Amino acid sequence: MxxxxxxxxxxxxxxxxxxxxxxxxxxxxxxxxxxxxxxxxxxxxxxxxxxxxxxxxxxxxxxxxxxxxxxxxxxxxxxxxxxxxxxxxxxxxxxxxxxxxxxxxxxxxxxxxxxxxxxxxxxxxxxxxxxxxxxxxxxxxxxxxxxxxxxxxxxxxxxxxxxxxxxxxxxRGSSVLTPVTATGTAKALPADTKATATSGGKGSIMATIGVATTTVSATTDKLAPLAGAGNKLIDYAFTGLTVVGVLLSVAGIALVARSQLRALRSGAPV
Known part of the structure; x- marks a missing residue:
């Protein structure tokens, strides 16, 4: 593939x-x-x-x-x-x-x-x-x-x-990376990977992303020790938050890292 x-x-x-x-x-x-x-x-x-x-x-x-x-x-x-x-x-x-x-x-x-x-x-x-x-x-x-x-x-x-x-x-044939809209959220990228404040408000999106991701991560960390202990409600919550964390993480990555990889393929500067 x-x-x-x-x-x-x-x-x-x-x-x-x-x-x-x-x-x-x-x-x-x-x-x-x-x-x-x-x-x-x-x-x-x-x-x-x-x-x-x-x-x-x-x-x-x-x-x-x-x-x-x-x-x-x-x-x-x-x-x-x-x-x-x-x-x-x-x-x-x-x-x-x-x-x-x-x-x-x-x-x-x-x-x-x-x-x-x-x-x-x-x-x-x-x-x-x-x-x-x-x-x-x-x-x-x-x-x-x-x-x-x-x-x-x-x-x-x-x-x-x-x-x-x-x-x-x-x-199942789906992409994990999803486009980020003006109301979307994503995770902060590595410090030396720069995002511009252009194209549909990417800069403002990136400014609010860390808060959402940090909140989800903190909640997931608290639930992790309880998951798998037989409480289905906690297990469902842990799984749901994990999936949300994936979406938060990959959306921001898609803003820059994917475009940089494409630039590398085409020979353009990154």
Whole structure:
């Protein structure tokens, strides 16, 4: 599903955000999901990139890295819509080999970390929404075993929930990215991604977006520990807020990141 790649990259860039260098993150300095080690290897530096080099990473170079080192590694073009997004997002978050092994375990095939013809065949013989749910369950179980879960767990759980909802929507033939209208809301973009105050009031939309997203995220965080405890009302509320969070997140991303990716394809400056 090559025509699905731009949408998936837009969503992943929105999830990863801009430059971060959390002291408890073993990946160190990261931008757009690209770690210092990955950037250094891509540039042939023979060493991890410095924090300043990571901070200066452009969206164009990040796109090339994700396509070459992640999308190609998981055979993105051969995966059905929805599965491609779920596996690529996991690959960027935890590495292509781990994403592939988790997929293979969900399918019941040999988890060698290399997506081959047997894995592809097994995927095609499964109901895609069912497989996406199983895959996201396996991904969440993997993340909960990491020693950094206590630090990053809430964010990871929210991300997996967003990917689950978005991937299932894709598998049913719908785009996750939706146009933003003058009354729409969206999530703030990475700090170095600029939006202009033109074209239907994008600037004013972006100014009000963070409030809505923060409110939804805070409420979801409060409900997360209670979800799955047998209270159907809370479970429905948690699921509903998660879906709302997806819509809030992707709408703003669509304002800029998608247009930048299209510009990259056409060779225009970004």
């Amino acid at each position: 090559r025509d699905n790649l731009d949408e998936c990259l837009t969503l992943i860039f929105g999830s990863e955000g801009g430059y971060v260098n959390h002291p408890k993150d073993p990946g160190g300095a990261t931008k757009y999901g690209i770690t210092a080690a990955t950037l250094g290897a891509h540039r042939g530096l023979g060493r991890p990139a410095t924090p300043n080099e990571v901070k200066a990473l452009s969206l164009a170079e990040a796109t090339r890295i994700l396509e070459a080192q992640y999308a190609r590694s998981i055979r993105f073009d051969d995966l059905p819509a929805g599965i491609d997004y779920a596996v690529l997002d996991f690959a960027v978050n935890s590495g292509p080999a781990q994403a592939a092994k988790t997929l293979q375990r969900a399918l019941g095939v040999n988890p060698d970390g290399v997506i081959g013809e047997r894995t592809i065949e097994a995927i095609m013989n499964r109901q895609q929404p069912t497989l996406i749910n199983l895959y996201c369950d396996e991904r969440l179980a993997f993340l909960k075993k990491l020693k950094t879960w206590s630090t990053f767990g809430k964010g990871w759980a929210r991300r997996v929930a967003e990917v689950r909802a978005g991937a299932i929507k894709m598998s």
